[in-house]
Ligand SMILES: CSCC[C@H](NC(C)=O)C(=O)O
């Protein structure tokens with residue numbers, strides 16, 4: 001049997017560290033990363049001021065005054081429902097085809113380890129880079145409000161001191177030969193609507209009930225959802241709209257009725273009813289206008305709303321030729337013969353916090369010919385795709401870090 005590539009062995013060990021929510025073991029992952037950095041001769045520290053450990057690695061450039069290149073990855077992963085997996089999801093199991101099954105194989109422990117291997121190769125080969133190269137391994141990407149990851153880190157002086165010129169973070173697997181690169185994301189707005197209305201006996205015609213009011217607003221919002229759905233699916237083929245180009249809106253929370261623990265009071269018309277929506281808005285949509293739209297939808301007396309997740313800003317990275325980071329990224333991909341398809345990321349990653357500071361960021365995971373299985377059961381990555389990903393990053397990262405000012 002062929003000897004396993006050492007980078008794959010390290011990757012499989014990292015997959016075994018339990019950084020799954022709701023109780024990610026960030027100390028164990030920080031310890032693992034620090035030990036690897038030490039072994040590979042990479043400068044590293046654990047930054048703790050945000051409340052959870054962030055591992056920062058650094059390769060000093062020949063001109064440290066230039067804006068740096070940041071490789072950011074999150075170390076946390078979403079939970080895995082054991083019964084739905086064919087293999088134990090935190091075992092780093094590899095089958096005879098070289099497919100590695102574990103939570104985080106795509107999202108995004110692969111990229112964590114590929115960045116680490118790139119740093120290793122740069123140090124090992126004594127390759128000199130013009131700009132400082134930083135690697136940050138952050139917690140809490142997978143949760144919304146209350147996270148102690150990138151959202152908080154970008155507000156610290158420590159982050160400002162990195163003087164980041166460009167950030168590379170996660171993208172998505174691509175099922176085809178082509179690779180996707182993300183230059184923006186949709187803003188995640190989680191809207192919680194509360195309706196209050198008249199109560200009374202369930203046998204009577206009660207007017208202006210909370211549920212009625214809530215249903216009217218829900219119907220308006222679902223009508224908008226249908227328009228967006230149609231513009232994605234029924235548009236001209238040439239338009240080639242992708243999920244990231246339209247607004248999605250899903251009713252994900254619904255709550256009403258007098259609940260008595262194990263039963264409901266069916267004959268009591270409740271005074272309150274609530275609905276929660278996960279709305280994702282493309283960066284081309286004016287967020288002030290969209291807020292007005294939500295206010296209109298909820299204008300009826302007795303309705304109010306709050307945000308469980310909100311952002312008033314949603315910057316994107318412009319992919320024109322004036323953006324030297326982009327032209328360098330693109331030309332280095334051309335040089336190694338990989339085809340890029342630029343898209344808007346349909347969900348949210350840490351890149352949004354970077355872009356909202358006015359710093360360009362690309363979401364790029366070097367995974368092609370692989371089904372998109374992030375957050376899904378039986379998430380896997382083939383070892384050869386993983387190894388090739390390191391080579392692909394080696395074709396891109398040094399060029400970016402050597403980019404002329
Ligand atoms: C708003 S914080 C939640 C972030 C999460 N990210 C991914 C990639 O699933 C999401 O988009 O739902």
Ligand SMILES: [Zn+2]
Nearest residue numbers: 107108141170
């Ligand atoms: Zn992720």
Ligand SMILES: [Zn+2]
Nearest residue numbers: 107142374375
């Ligand atoms: Zn994720």
